[in-house]
Amino acid sequence: MLSRLFSEVLPDVQRLAADWVDDTESDGCKVKEERENCHLGDDDLDEPQEGSSRAESEMAGDDDDDDDDDGDEEECGDENSGDKPKKRGPKKRKMTPARVERSKMRRMKANARERTRMHDLNSALDNLRKVVPCYSKTQKLSKIETLRLAKNYILALGEILRNGKRPDVVTYVQMLCKGLSQPTTNLVAGCLQLNTRNFLTEQCTDGARFHMPSSPFSVHPYSYRCSRLSSPHYQPGAGALNMRAHSYSGPGYEAVYMPGGTSPDYNSPDYEGQHSPPVCVNGGLPGKQQESSDTDRSYHYSMHYSGLTTSRPSHSLHFGPTGARSGGAQSENIPPFHDVHLHHDRAPPYEDLNAFFHN
DNA sequence: TAGGCCATCTGGTCCT
């Protein structure tokens, strides 16, 4: 990307430099030209009195060359013609062709800077996405949702530190999902093995208490739709049934994971958040989402459940109506998270927190 | 087709 930026900016810079040379050279000429053109002043002296229309037309940059030359020497014309009071305030400078060109170059440079700035901003946002509780490389949270989730995450962690005790996951997810859109809420809830309906409406009335995984990852036992998460029409989490239905209805679903599994060097300038690929339990992403790399896929299918390595768990595992595995029935019966291993070889920065939940 | 999200351009403002 940098090379692309350079290739974009460099010609502009080169042109600007050339233009600057031209300007400095032509400035000398301008003095001469202006002196030569000052005699036009008699005709032009009255024009500024007509108000700002002249300035506007000047800004439009469609002046003839003779006007440009005259206007460029505004001070010359104004002060030399002297006796008539001119309009006050900042004087609009006429746009000579050189000035127009310079202005264009400035604009192009500013555009390039702005692009770079926005790219940096997006890069930082990507890094943020990697450290908030839910991360998918193939289906990113929108910018606004990322910021909201990050804010909630910080507040939730602060709350945990302040209280010195672990909250139940329902409370935790509630904190995380405050103000988030429904799709993002579903995503976070899915990350935490939580039935969204319970979480949103029943407040865990069945008394179920979920525990944060001791594993750095909380792997969604069912796959999760990964179409446009923020789509207003997307409502996969109207309940576990809905999520389950999605998980079996075709391609385009993926699991998401709690960040973790790495122990990055935060002091390293190279640290870009989690480098761990997303945990996707399917590889069949529609459209360009299918272009996930082989590296990604190697993670997609790598889950260990109590010693059982399951490939495409959404197909090989069966869940009950509440999202719990059939046979195991309720979500409490989901295998202990410490039995869930992912093929990540780095310890998470959150392991202390997770251990905290596990204790 | 509507709506959401995004990248980019652009002009304005503030600061150095």
Added chain:
DNA sequence: AGGACCAGATGGCCTA
């Protein structure tokens, strides 16, 4: 003067 930052406008892409 120039750079950083910001917000509005615009058009493209994608999904339902």
